[in-house]
Amino acid sequence: MAGALVAFFAGAFILWNVDSIDAGLAGLSLTYALAFTDHILWLVRLYSSNEMNMNSVERIRHYLQVESEAARHSPPGQEPPSDWPQCGHIKVEGLTLRYGPDLPTVIRDVTFEVQPAAKVAVVGRTGAGKSTIATAFFRFLEADKGKIEIDGVDIATIGLEELRSKLAIIPQDPTLFKGNYILRS
Numbered sequence: 001m002a003g004a005l006v007a008f009f010a011g012a013f014i015l016w017n018v019d020s021i022d023a024g025l026a027g028l029s030l031t032y033a034l035a036f037t038d039h040i041l042w043l044v045r046l047y048s049s050n051e052m053n054m055n056s057v058e059r060i061r062h063y064l065q066v067e068s069e070a071a072r073h074s075p076p077g078q079e080p081p082s083d084w085p086q087c088g089h090i091k092v093e094g095l096t097l098r099y100g101p102d103l104p105t106v107i108r109d110v111t112f113e114v115q116p117a118a119k120v121a122v123v124g125r126t127g128a129g130k131s132t133i134a135t136a137f138f139r140f141l142e143a144d145k146g147k148i149e150i151d152g153v154d155i156a157t158i159g160l161e162e163l164r165s166k167l168a169i170i171p172q173d174p175t176l177f178k179g180n181y182i183l184r185s
Contacts, residue, residue, distance in 0.1 A: 003037025070139065073159035080158050085151040085166060087116035094146035097129075097136055105144065106132055138164055 010033035014026045074080070090113065097107040107129050114120050122130045135141045137148060139160060148155050155163055 003040050006036045007033040071159050072161045080153050087151055089116045089151050090114040091149040096145040097141055098144050
């Protein structure tokens with residue numbers, strides 16, 4: 001729009017002064033006025049490129065201010081036994097979770113118990129909190145209230161290295177089979 005206005009006003013100025021302006025000077029000014037549009041496009045391209053580059057600087061600045069996780073190792077004397085967890089007894093009491101200190105709670109006062117060697121499936125609609133509870137077991141999301149005990153050890157009292165190296169999760173995958181299979185006996 002700006003380039004079109006510059007070209008329009010340059011042409012209008014030439015037409016108003018057609019008697020007093022040289023033809024070569026008129027052609028040169030129109031050429032520069034039309035080239036002005038290309039220069040504006042180039043300037044916009046440089047501006048947008050610079051803005052994209054500054055996004056990465058902004059991300060780095062943001063990640064420098066992110067709160068660090070809890071301690072990687074348990075305090076001396078509070079380490080879980082080397083063969084922990086032995087049975088797999090899980091006890092969750094009054095668990096309340098939120099994604100940030102100023103955000104609303106997403107899991108409220110959940111209590112359940114899983115006996116050793118039990119097979120458990122957590123099911124629910126999208127957004128019900130299945131993955132949120134799974135992240136709480138690995139302490140990717142710290143409990144706002146309540147606690148999670150595995151074989152009698154409160155996972156909030158041990159280091160992240162001891163906890164995460166001892167747990168495993170099987171992610172949800174709705175596809176059991178893919179393709180055409182022929183079963184023969």
